[in-house]
Amino acid sequence: MPVLAVLVVAxxxxxxxxxxxxxxxxxxxxxxxxxxxxxxxxxxxxxxRVNKSVPNGTQxxxxxxxxxxxxxxxxxxxxxxxxxxxxxxxxxxxxxxxxLSTVGRTGLTYTTVNDDCGTPPKAPEDFKKVFTxxxxxxxxxFRVRQQDAKGLxxxxxxxxxKTRLFFRLG
Numbered sequence: 001m002p003v004l005a006v007l008v009v010a011x012x013x014x015x016x017x018x019x020x021x022x023x024x025x026x027x028x029x030x031x032x033x034x035x036x037x038x039x040x041x042x043x044x045x046x047x048x049r050v051n052k053s054v055p056n057g058t059q060x061x062x063x064x065x066x067x068x069x070x071x072x073x074x075x076x077x078x079x080x081x082x083x084x085x086x087x088x089x090x091x092x093x094x095x096x097x098x099x100l101s102t103v104g105r106t107g108l109t110y111t112t113v114n115d116d117c118g119t120p121p122k123a124p125e126d127f128k129k130v131f132t133x134x135x136x137x138x139x140x141x142f143r144v145r146q147q148d149a150k151g152l153x154x155x156x157x158x159x160x161x162k163t164r165l166f167f168r169l170g
Contacts, residue, residue, distance in 0.1 A: 028103065031153050031166035037085065042161035043098050045088020051137070053169040054079040055149045061117045061141055068118035071143050077117040078102065078110075078144045078152060080169060082124070083137040091129040098158045100140060103166070104148025109155070117141035 023030040032038055037049045054060060057079030061068050071077055080102075084094040102110045124138030144152060154167040 026165040026167075028153065028155075028164075028166045031168040033168050034170075036167075038165065038167075039087070040098055040156065040158040040165065041163050043158040044092050045086055045132070046092070046094055046098065046158075047085040047087060048098070048156060048167075049083045049085070050154055050167045050169060051081040051083055053081065053152075055152070055170065057117075057120070057141065061120050064121035065119045071117075074146055075143050076146055076149060077120075077141050078149055078169075079117075079120055079139050079141045080154060081122075081137070081139050083135055084124070085135045086130050086132055088132060091131050093127045093129050094124075094136060095127050098156050101155045101157075102142045102144065102169075103153045103155050104144060105151045106145065106148055108145065108148060110142040110144050110148075112140065112142070115143045117143055 026032050026038065034050055034052065037047045039047050055078055056076050058071060058077045060079055061077040062070060086092055086094070100112060104110065120139040120141035122139050124136050124140070128136060130136060152169050154169055156165045156167065157163070
């Protein structure tokens with residue numbers, strides 16, 4: 001979508017809001033900024049923080065494992081470094097608490113099931129259980145269209161919730 005069209009749509013949406021209305025923090029229109037710890041609603045006590053991202057992490061991913069393959073022409077690997085902190089009771093696994101995907105400027109959603117990169121460098125241990133107060137950090141990766149890499153947002157959906165939270169990646 002051309003930049004001008006995006007600006008026109010954004011201006012229209014803002015103008016359509018009632019006077020005094022604000023766009024909620026963590027929404028697609030007002031995503032959380034980098035390095036913001038966010039307690040996930042119905043996320044079983046998990047906090048999520050996006051530390052940094054590497055929009056074109058293709059070479060990083062290919063160097064991480066000989067089993068990773070180059071993305072198709074017109075696509076690239078987008079690496080996101082996250083920290084997940086558990087503040088609940090007992091032990092829990094972050095990947096049982098929420099689902100991650102990304103959303104591009106074109107409106108496409110990229111999932112870890114359909115748009116994965118293989119094994120990214122320093123991937124978090126899937127389904128590792130941690131005690132309260134402990135953190136897990138690592139990289140997740142999505143195969144995205146090159147035109148969606150700029151402005152890509154991380155979308156988090158806590159389990160048992162219809163809430164969708166968005167995080168800015170750059």
